[in-house]
Amino acid sequence: MSKTYYFVEMEHIEIPSEGFSTLQQMTFQETKNDADPVSTLKIIDDNYYSGWMRLQALHETLDKTPRRMAGDPEYLHQSIVGGDKPFDCYFNENDNILIMNTSKMNVIGIQRRLIQYYPDKFKPKQKELNFKELLKQLRNTQIVSSWFNNIQGKVNAVGLYGERVNLDEIFNHYNEIGKLSAITVEWDLENEELPMNVMFTKNFGVVLYSNWDVAKDLEFLFELKKLLFNPDIIPT
Incomplete structure (x- = not known):
């Protein structure tokens, strides 16, 4: 879900x-x-x-x-x-x-x-998420997928999947010739039996792959807000 x-x-x-x-x-x-x-x-x-x-x-x-x-x-x-x-x-x-x-x-x-x-x-405020700085904040996090667009070549968009895709050379290649538009991270959360995937998009979108109720969604989003609006990511 x-x-x-x-x-x-x-x-x-x-x-x-x-x-x-x-x-x-x-x-x-x-x-x-x-x-x-x-x-x-x-x-x-x-x-x-x-x-x-x-x-x-x-x-x-x-x-x-x-x-x-x-x-x-x-x-x-x-x-x-x-x-x-x-x-x-x-x-x-x-x-x-x-x-x-x-x-x-x-x-x-x-x-x-x-x-x-x-x-x-x-x-x-009209702005996009700074993925370069976000990736620094997530350097110890397992990133399992990424999407690039605005690629000048045979294709316009490319998706990469696998464990720690951000450490692969092909990730760096597309990061140079295209624009990162989304990443999916896998987190082991306290009191959760299975890891949970969370996608971040360039328009400050967050996709939660969970069956939580609204209250738990909001609690989690409040914590993510601290990450996404960190001064190191979004200059004040």
């Missing part, structure tokens, strides 16, 4: 009492045009766990796959999707970190839309 979380460091965030909600134009039935997709982000519990609040987010997108509604002979050239798939976010005012439990597409999409509609209230 895998669960994906993304850390978003905020330069400034001011959550309205009613939450964030993007505008939506009205739909006129006779035009058969969809309304605009909507993004929302609102507080559900202001003291959910260990000083972190829980928010619920929703991010609709346009799907341009032609489809036909039941009983309607005409095809819709596009439709809005995602309105039935809310996702949880967690926020701590003390360090201005937002954790989103959703896909990369939703993380990027909802940020862009909220920046557009709330430029003075929603200002995330």
